[in-house]
Amino acid sequence: MNENEHSQRIQIRLLALREDYLKRLPEELAEMRRLATQLLQEDKPAGTLGILQHRLHKLAGSGGTFGLPELSGYARRLEQQIHLWLDKLPPSQVELTAFIGEIGTLAELNMHTGYPGADQPPPSRPLAQQDMIHLWLVEDDRLLARQLVDQLTSFGYRVTHFCQLAEADQASAHDSPDILLLDVMLEPEGINTTEQMTLLPRLMALSCPLIFISARDDFPSRVRAAQLGAEGYVLKPIEVPRLVNRISRIMENRASPPERVLLVEDDQLLADHYRLVLEYAGMAVEVLQQPEQIAETVFSFRPELILMDLYMPDYSGPDLAGVLRQYDNWAGLPIVYLSAETDLGRQIQALRSGADDFLTKPISDAQLVAAVRVRVNRARELMAQINQDSLTGLLKHATIKEAVDIALTRALRDGHPVTLAMLDIDHFKRINDNHGHATGDMVISAVAMLLRQRLRRTDIIGRYGGEEFLVVLPRCDAASAHHLMDEIRKDFAQVRFSKGDTGFTCTLSLGLACTAAFPVDTGAELLARADRALYQAKNTGRNQTRTATQ
Known part of the structure; x- marks a missing residue:
């Protein structure tokens, strides 16, 4: 075995160890959040604080080793905070509430694998990288194709050009792109790719996003593209920066962090069921059964959508929605009632109190996931339109x-x-x-x-x-x-x-x-x-x- 092969094997083993650590980490963070929440119910929290301190100590030591320096540093700071509480004054209820929110922040830092901060310089990496986005371009206009390939390559993409749809179909037998760019009309045969796609099952089976390029801006062409699941329809002459921005938005949406959902539900079994369904779909879910803590929970968890029962023992859904709408920062936070109430008049009356939509129980698992996901995605898109520059996608x-x-x-x-x-x-x-x-x-x-x-x-x-x-x-x-x-x-x-x-x-x-x-x-x-x-x-x-x- 030569030195290069030996180095590659070591790298593979290190990556496997890191993947194993990352798989185990969410469970550990969830248990720490559970312990932190438990502190509010304890008259003498010293025992639970000691357990948390030990877990944070281990996390502070392991996080940096497996490429999570921010997680490691944050855990160390929280460990030191517990140390002060155990040595001196016990924490107040306000301090514990803030501490629970900071424990929740650890889960977000788990997703960030950035470079080390002050301890050492961040590793640099060249533009030509193995993880660059791979585009397939099907375009028979060779001059246009050459210009597109040159310009897209300048933006850091890897581009493979095909003159005909059949060539891309053959390549899909052993390879696949990150995004497929298709000209709607290929000459000289006059092939309409929106029709030919359905005859090429391997291309149709690709799981990558599809963007059509077209000189046509007619309604039927756009409808057909939408029916094929296209995520973009770019008109000629092509403005490459706009195309790049569209590609970036598509890829960022696919790699976006989990949707954060706050569930306000007094039925414990039902709450557990909804939580499991949404978590299985890849979402981050917090269940709140103490409505009077809704402001603190929203502040610490920062949900992107709130699912709320309409009727609860002490406070109604409209009561809680009205409280949240009093805060400027949460005026646009999506709130959806999830209730067995079927009376249309009462539903409309409830919506007037600050909610955005109404879902009726019982609801299927698939409908619940779809309803939550589409609302969070729309909220994200709206915030992007408000806060991001249209050319670059960066903040304004x-x-x-x-x-x-x-x-x-x-x-x-x-x-x-x-x-x-x-x-x-x-x-x-x-x-x-x-x-x-x-x-x-x-x-x-x-x-x-x-x-x-x-x-x-x-x-x-x-x-x-x-x-x-x-x-x-x-x-x-x-x-x-x-x-x-x-x-x-x-x-x-x-x-x-x-x-x-x-x-x-x-x-x-x-x-x-x-x-x-x-x-x-x-x-x-x-x-x-x-x-x-x-x-x-x-x-x-x-x-x-x-x-x-x-």
């Missing part, structure tokens, strides 16, 4: 600024650094003037794509201005942030763009500011320091990364 200016304030508040509370990175595309006006605004949009989208590929899920990215971006890096010191962002700068300089037969590259300038370098009280102050560092980078030659100092 106002939303990313708000994210800075939230991240700074958490950093000051937890004692961890947060770093801001401001990015600007060098000589962007020259790109628009020489190559056109459509090409400029493609460059902007490429920056957004690269940032999303390289950053952690816990990092926050926004389009701050026309060609300016802002990145919030929680729990990341200046040295780690500089290493990561400068690697992104270098990689972007290698991306080649094309306009007709003309190819070109462009560069980025970056300014960083970290809370560990100087005291700041507001997000605006931290932003100003990052902006000054960016100005220095642009004023001293561009294509460089500068970090603000004292």
Whole structure:
């Protein structure tokens, strides 16, 4: 066995160990949440606190080993909190309620496998990666196909081109794409792919999303595409940045985190049944049987939808919905009544109290899952439309600024650094003037794509201005942030763009500011320091990364 084979076997065993750890972790986190919730019912919680401290201690030691540094650090902080309670004053009910919410946060951190924060620099990775999204393009116009392949490759996709549908069908016998792009009408035979697809069962059996490309914008063509399950219908001439944004949205939806559902139900057996059904479908479910704690539960669990019984012993569903609607942050939170009430008048009256829909018991398991999933997805799409830039899919200016304030508040509370990175595309006006605004949009989208590929899920990215971006890096010191962002700068300089037969590259300038370098009280102050560092980078030659100092 040569050294390379030996190394590969070790990597496979390490990955298997990590997968086994990740499979066991949800059960452990669920048990810790159960123990934490139990604290509120105990007069002397020292025994349960001791058990939790031991479990947190083990988690703090194992999380970082298996690629979950944030989980490890968070568990260590909670372990230290219990240590203080056991050594000094026992916790109050308010402190315990907040602690239960923080235990719940551990489950979210379980999903984030980002780079280590302040202890060591994050690992960099090249643009050409084995995990890049693989697109199949079926297009008989060779000139258009070549342009699409070049431009989509510039965005970091791997593209395989087929001239005819039959070629893709043959390839599907031994391979499959992440997304299939099909021209609706292939010449010279005049093949309508929306009709031919049904005659090719291997292509129809592919589980990947389908996007049609067409010069036709007629209603029957769109209906037929919808009947085939298409998730996109892109008109010619193709605006590649829009196509890239659509692809990104589709892939993000497929990799989106579990739907978070709060179930308010006083029937224990029924609540358990609904919880199991939804959890089996991959959702995260919290059951609340103490209605007076609904505000605290919503604050800690942050549900995306509330399923609520209409009639309960002490408080009705409209009572609780009315309370939640008093909070500005929860004014748009979807609330659905799940009740045996069949009187239409009473249902309508209940909906007037702040709920969004009404489901009637008994309800089949399949209907329950579908109803919850479609409502959460629609809520997510609505929030994306409100908060995200249409070209890049990143947060808009106002939303990313708000994210800075939230991240700074958490950093000051937890004692961890947060770093801001401001990015600007060098000589962007020259790109628009020489190559056109459509090409400029493609460059902007490429920056957004690269940032999303390289950053952690816990990092926050926004389009701050026309060609300016802002990145919030929680729990990341200046040295780690500089290493990561400068690697992104270098990689972007290698991306080649094309306009007709003309190819070109462009560069980025970056300014960083970290809370560990100087005291700041507001997000605006931290932003100003990052902006000054960016100005220095642009004023001293561009294509460089500068970090603000004292």
